[in-house]
Amino acid sequence: GDSVTQTEGQVALSEEDFLTIHCNYSASGYPTLFWYVQYPGEGPQLLFRASRDKEKGSSRGFEATYDKGTTSFHLRKASVQESDSAVYYCALSDHYGNEKITFGAGTKLTIKP
Amino acid sequence: GPKVLQIPSHQIIDMGQMVTLNCDPVSNHLYFYWYKQILGQQMEFLVNFYNGKVMEKSKLFKDQFSVERPDGSYFTLKIQPTALEDSAVYFCASSLDGGAGAETLYFGSGTRLTVL
Numbered sequence: 001g002d003s004v005t006q007t008e009g010q011v012a013l014s015e016e017d018f019l020t021i022h023c024n025y026s027a028s029g030y031p032t033l034f035w036y037v038q039y040p041g042e043g044p045q046l047l048f049r050a051s052r053d054k055e056k057g058s059s060r061g062f063e064a065t066y067d068k069g070t071t072s073f074h075l076r077k078a079s080v081q082e083s084d085s086a087v088y089y090c091a092l093s094d095h096y097g098n099e100k101i102t103f104g105a106g107t108k109l110t111i112k113p
Numbered sequence: 114g115p116k117v118l119q120i121p122s123h124q125i126i127d128m129g130q131m132v133t134l135n136c137d138p139v140s141n142h143l144y145f146y147w148y149k150q151i152l153g154q155q156m157e158f159l160v161n162f163y164n165g166k167v168m169e170k171s172k173l174f175k176d177q178f179s180v181e182r183p184d185g186s187y188f189t190l191k192i193q194p195t196a197l198e199d200s201a202v203y204f205c206a207s208s209l210d211g212g213a214g215a216e217t218l219y220f221g222s223g224t225r226l227t228v229l
Contacts, residue, residue, distance in 0.1 A: 012202050041222060042223075043117070043204050043206070043220030043221050043222050043223055044156065044204075044219070044220050046217050089155070089156065099115045100146065100161055100169060101218060102158065103148075103155050103156040103157075103215070105155040106156075
């Protein structure tokens, strides 16, 4: 079945540091890829998505590029802020059947002021 | 943006009892989902629902689980009887179209279910 692997379970950075969260996927078809963000006490919110190879998704300074060759969709931000502290989920939708979203395990990002 | 409301936010029940989790989806949305998140773990798909029917369910959607949306009101997840391993946060989501690749899923804030 489809799966999403996030390498980092937790990331701790200082403000203005560069962020990378690695995401690799496995899918039988040509999935749409997502990054979701979840703040404490809330449900996940869509950060952005990408549907085609080499497509870049971006929002709020975060970005990721769909790479079909390496089956990756790594999240990056050049300069993080304390308000970016949250859990980030990489996810995919396989476009077959009823198109549920499959989530990765999540990465807890903590930004120290 | 669009809001999905989940009622209640917390529920504590004794093992073996029945529980119903309620979700008020975005008003014009047609597709509905339940996800389960055990504390500190990832979001796991349970079921999706359209036009009065379950479209797909995962292995986590046990026989004790059922979903319905009578007369366009709340989308509900019922567990009868509950078991200790059902303790988790349950998230409801809805989308305008079933094309999750094209349409955004909007999630509620979750119902934390504790089974004693």
